[in-house]
Amino acid sequence: MNTILVLNPNTSEAMTETSQNQQSKQHLPKQKQSSRIQISVRNHSNHITSTISPPSRCSKRLLIIGEKFDGVVIACYGDPGLYPLKEVFDVPVVGVAEASLATATLLGHRFSILVALPRAIPMMENMVHWYGLSNRLASVESTNLSVLELEEDKDETVDALSRAGERAKDAGAEVLILGCSGMAGLQKRVAERTAVPVIDPVENAVKMVGLLAEQGLVQSEAGLYQTPPKKDIRGDMPGDLSR
Template sequence: MRIVVTNCNTTAQMTEEIVQGARAAAAPGTTVTGLTPAWGPESAEGWLDSHLSAAAVLDTLRTYDGPPYDAVVLAGFGEHGREGVRELVDVPVVDITEAAAHLACLLGRRYGVITTLDRSRGQIEDSLETAGVARNCATVLGTGLAVLDLTTDPTRTETAFLTAATQAQAAGAEVLILGCAGMTGLQRKLSSQLRLPIVDGVSAAVKLAESLVTLGLTTSRTGSYARPLPKRRVWGRPQPT
């Protein structure tokens, strides 16, 4: 089985880290292909970045010409595009935001999300709400760290995460979710220290995608996620000739 994992930004280094995380979670027979959009933001932080990212990710999948794949994992935590990709492709589509929440609901009564900047909290809340899994979300908290800063100083990142984790537990969280694809890996370091399950969205999405593929399930074409209608679409500013 081949799973395509799309980064939501143009930073290839981040795609690699995400692919590593995805491969660590994947079953033996699963091949993971990472895609980095050729355009979009270098990191997605805020609504404008998220809207730009959604179009770029759609364009990336629309023009993909590699080997056939069985599922798509969207590796932008809280980013837009999920529903459009469900229209576009015929295979199952799993977004890391919803994936983490689905697994977290199985592990405790309330979960908390720990993300990067405070400005991303609203997007994540909306994404969980429309995915239908917000009911058991106790809180979404920021660490104050930008996406591209997560890996520059691992100790600072861990400390910021632990501080937010304490707040999340006080708000009722019994499970934590890594609220950024760039945090992948942190769950292994911090879970035993916090004595709490920590769910990484990339890993969760890979397992859910594999599950759907194995069960022969894919997106319903009845209603919301019908195939895009054929029409004229231009994907980016026309160039002067």
């Protein structure tokens, strides 16, 4: 069995517990957490918190931890630090957002992303454009709940997601993506209410990176994810970023 490192770039205990419980229910590899990561924030709903998150900082200690695993998942829907980690790890690295988008294209022609607050809408639109899938995006719909509020009342969250899902269907979505790791475990309830496939990003990414590991597939060295040259990094990130 493959051992997957799931990087949880937030310090919300409720969100972390939800993610672990969902993986346990689905018989997924147990989530591995490390207390060695220095900086974490309770949620990632803007550019600054995503930028200072541990995966984005790509510390040498994180690289040492990752060497013990068969694959790595970044469990934050903004995929913070995804490309740097793809450059330096010798195992498959998958972000929950990129994995969910890829899966959505297999299930329907157009998809929508359900997010917490309206400020995340342009961020998601930009991200989908970056991944080259703007022509498959029907809409980004907000629940008008903060990332932390998503954890407070699951029934209210399901109601808000279902309403957002209906708006997404009106916009042409055939598949819905839960655009926050804090929504983990709610996909079946939302799918029952909206009658379309709903993707849980964390569950989907863990299964996808496990499949890549089983096939012996890892990100290509031929171009975008080529290992960077050895350089000394001063300040808060001592060491080098070479494999």
